[in-house]
Amino acid sequence: MAGNFIERRIRWSGILVGVGLIIQMLTLLWTHPLAFVAFLLIGCPLVAAGILLYLYSLVALSQATESTSEHPVQTPR
Amino acid sequence: MDRTSLILIFFTAIVVVLALLMSARAELTRARGGKMLAFVALCILPALAMWAGANEHMERSTRTQFCLSCHVMHDFGQSLYVDDKSYIPAVHFQNNRVPRDHACFTCHTDYTMFGDYRAKWRGVHHVRVQYLGTVPKPADIKLYTPYNNRECLHCHAGARSYEEASHHLKDPNMLALVAANKLSCMSSDCHDIVHDVDTLKDATFWKPSN
Numbered sequence: 001m002a003g004n005f006i007e008r009r010i011r012w013s014g015i016l017v018g019v020g021l022i023i024q025m026l027t028l029l030w031t032h033p034l035a036f037v038a039f040l041l042i043g044c045p046l047v048a049a050g051i052l053l054y055l056y057s058l059v060a061l062s063q064a065t066e067s068t069s070e071h072p073v074q075t076p077r
Numbered sequence: 078m079d080r081t082s083l084i085l086i087f088f089t090a091i092v093v094v095l096a097l098l099m100s101a102r103a104e105l106t107r108a109r110g111g112k113m114l115a116f117v118a119l120c121i122l123p124a125l126a127m128w129a130g131a132n133e134h135m136e137r138s139t140r141t142q143f144c145l146s147c148h149v150m151h152d153f154g155q156s157l158y159v160d161d162k163s164y165i166p167a168v169h170f171q172n173n174r175v176p177r178d179h180a181c182f183t184c185h186t187d188y189t190m191f192g193d194y195r196a197k198w199r200g201v202h203h204v205r206v207q208y209l210g211t212v213p214k215p216a217d218i219k220l221y222t223p224y225n226n227r228e229c230l231h232c233h234a235g236a237r238s239y240e241e242a243s244h245h246l247k248d249p250n251m252l253a254l255v256a257a258n259k260l261s262c263m264s265s266d267c268h269d270i271v272h273d274v275d276t277l278k279d280a281t282f283w284k285p286s287n
Contacts, residue, residue, distance in 0.1 A: 007103035010115060014100025017123045018093050024130045025089045028082055032146045033204050036134045043130070047123050050096070054119040 006064075009057035013050045020046025085129055092122040139182035147207050152215040152274040153181075160283045163270045165263075171283055174232070184228050216275035224271075226258045 024043035027035040095118035105111030137143055145154040157170040157180060166184070169175045175183040187196055199221065206212060233239040234256070244267070245251055254260035262268050 007106065010103040010106055010119070011100045013119050014096045014098075014103070017096040017119055018100060021089050021093045021096065021123060021126055024127065025086055025093065028086050028089070028130060028133060029078075031137045031140065031143050033138075033143065033207070036138060037201075037204055039130060039134050044127055047127050051120050051123055054115070 006057050006061050009053055009060070013054035013057065016046050016050030016053060018050075020044070020048075020050060082133065085126075085133055089126045089130065092118070092126045096123065139179050141178055141180045141182075144181040147203075149207065149212050149215055149218070152277055153218075153272050155277055155282070156272040156274055158282045158284075159277070160281045161270075164273065165268050165271050167283075171285075186228060186231075187225070218274075223261060224263050226255050226260075226262050229262050230256065 020043050023046065024039055027039040027043060029035075095114075099105065099115050099118045106115045141154070144150055156164060157167050159167040162168050166180075169184070170177060170180050239245065240252065245255075251260065255262060263271060
């Protein structure tokens with residue numbers, strides 16, 4: 001169950017990073033102040049959000065693992 | 078497009094493919110190798126691409142082409158081609174005393190994003206005015222602060238042609254006052270013809286051979 005949540009976050013993280021980097025790549029094709037503004041205000045926040053979401057998914061994974069080890073599921077014998 | 082830009086675009090494209098691969102195949106992260114790949118593809122490489130892209134954009138913003146890409150700067154670009162030696166920017170530009178592809182930045186080192194936080198804020202303000210505000214006439218555009226002699230002395234200080242020029246030695250204190258920025262190079266009837274974009278309609282222009 002926790003694995004699904006983490007994989008979903010990784011999917012979103014990949015999409016955010018991918019879209020952000022595509023925007024950054026497009027801005028590199030143009031030498032203009034607007035390209036710089038688009039890089040800083042659109043590309044960078046998307047990539048940063050993707051990276052942070054990925055890092056958050058790692059933290060969430062470690063928390064989920066800790067809580068599982070502290071309270072192991074009792075299976076009937 | 079130069080080679081650095083092409084390499085950076087190619088590198089960014091590879092990172093995009095890796096990031097989208099991790100997005101499409103998130104189940105790869107169940108294995109140890111997939112976890113390592115995800116860390117590289119979603120954290121290390123994107124951060125590296127972002128840093129390299131920011132560096133490239135910062136470098137581009139020092140180019141003459143970048144400064145003149147706003148329509149309002151067109152006349153300032155034209156002033157670099159005036160066929161008159163009394164125009165200080167023109168004589169520097171035409172005689173390669175400043176690199177032509179970085180001409181604006183060489184003499185305006187503290188302008189917009191390269192200055193302090195106030196200069197950076199002005200840079201953002203310029204973009205806003207260009208697209209959302211009322212763009213002033215080129216002749217009405219002035220520097221926010223008086224031109225600092227530091228920009229001239231960056232190259233001229235210590236040069237024999239500067240220190241031994243007869244008009245610089247008329248007053249024994251002149252060079253000291255200029256060095257202390259108390260006497261402007263651009264005023265006092267010395268080098269006071271700068272861009273003067275309001276006089277361009279009567280000017281003749283130099284045509285470079287290449």
